Amino acid sequence: MSASFGYTVVAFRRIGIPGRWTAVAAVIAAALPPTGTFFIFIWKDVPFVICLYLVVPTVAHLVSLREHPGWRRDRRVGRLIAALGLELLGVMLFRLNGFLVVGVAAVVLLIVLPGIRLRLTAAIVAAACVTFLLTFFVYPAVGIQKTPAWEAYSIQYADVAVGYAQRPASFTTADLQIMAQAAPLATWKATANCYDSDWTTRILDSSARSQPLSGQLNALWVRVLKRSPDLVVGARICRGSIAWSVFAGPPRVAANTTTDPTSIDPSLWGLAYRPALRDSPYRNAMRTQPLSATLNKAALFLRSLSNTPQLDWLLWRAPFWCYLSYLAVWLFARRRQNWGLLALGAVVAGQQLGVLVDVPDQLFRYMAGPIVIGIMLVPLLFTGRRPAQPSA
Numbered sequence: 001m002s003a004s005f006g007y008t009v010v011a012f013r014r015i016g017i018p019g020r021w022t023a024v025a026a027v028i029a030a031a032l033p034p035t036g037t038f039f040i041f042i043w044k045d046v047p048f049v050i051c052l053y054l055v056v057p058t059v060a061h062l063v064s065l066r067e068h069p070g071w072r073r074d075r076r077v078g079r080l081i082a083a084l085g086l087e088l089l090g091v092m093l094f095r096l097n098g099f100l101v102v103g104v105a106a107v108v109l110l111i112v113l114p115g116i117r118l119r120l121t122a123a124i125v126a127a128a129c130v131t132f133l134l135t136f137f138v139y140p141a142v143g144i145q146k147t148p149a150w151e152a153y154s155i156q157y158a159d160v161a162v163g164y165a166q167r168p169a170s171f172t173t174a175d176l177q178i179m180a181q182a183a184p185l186a187t188w189k190a191t192a193n194c195y196d197s198d199w200t201t202r203i204l205d206s207s208a209r210s211q212p213l214s215g216q217l218n219a220l221w222v223r224v225l226k227r228s229p230d231l232v233v234g235a236r237i238c239r240g241s242i243a244w245s246v247f248a249g250p251p252r253v254a255a256n257t258t259t260d261p262t263s264i265d266p267s268l269w270g271l272a273y274r275p276a277l278r279d280s281p282y283r284n285a286m287r288t289q290p291l292s293a294t295l296n297k298a299a300l301f302l303r304s305l306s307n308t309p310q311l312d313w314l315l316w317r318a319p320f321w322c323y324l325s326y327l328a329v330w331l332f333a334r335r336r337q338n339w340g341l342l343a344l345g346a347v348v349a350g351q352q353l354g355v356l357v358d359v360p361d362q363l364f365r366y367m368a369g370p371i372v373i374g375i376m377l378v379p380l381l382f383t384g385r386r387p388a389q390p391s392a
Contacts, residue, residue, distance in 0.1 A: 004057070021383075081119050155358060158239070163224040194235040201360070243355040246317060318369075325370065325373060
């Protein structure tokens, strides 16, 4: 991530943003408690965010080359498009819903970057094909297990719970029999919460009966969608508020933003008792080892302070930074009369819409990328009409 920040300073200088401004933004992004602790947390979302973030400086570099005569034949253009394809490949590999993010971002890129659309399309399609081959052929061949059904379809199951709680009369006897086989009907109703699908997921995770019923439960979700599309769409919009709503929902329904932990849970969040970790010779290595206890205490204090509810919208929720990014990119493109610069906001739009469509909970880490990107795009708001010429 440090290398990505450094690359951004160079790439943004090519489009006329003073390097010191971008460098200051990078230091802020690295030092803030939410983003700073995020990048040292070992989790699949961190490489996902790095790949997502790298699209921005890569696009900036690519747009800067369009100002040169004969830019289409420049070898650097081909290399940057290849790099963009690799970054989008990472976005799709590290998160299950990454293809939604790439789909939206690809549309924006292809609209605002004429002249290289064929090569861009080829890079995006190649990334999608590699993802498909790895997911459906390579992973099973080497023994990588698929996501359990109760987890992969948790959002659909939560939609069913919401539909049952609000319109129980629309459920047939056959529908209720399928639900009762997975969990008691009273439990389905009690866990209906459009902000957090985990309420329903937990009961199905603890029920060994839900896994064999995944096909029937998915068919039930389709029927609920056909009968009550307004309820399903409403639940998705409600659950996706982490992507579009600047402020969190009511705390009484656990709609507050869920942040990353600052310490390692002894039970490893329920995973420590599974054979793969329980019997692992590396189990004891999964612990924090701060180099300075004093600095660690100071950092934990600042991190705890950042959880102040009044700061939640600014530090932990991304929508504010999404809208600020769109404003910054639009103003910058308008000042320069270069609408290709709108491509800088492509991945932000992709992430925002992708999460809105498919997200289980109000988790900060699902929208960490737009927060970092938003901070790095702030200098665009203050850059004048005439681009500064970088030194040789």
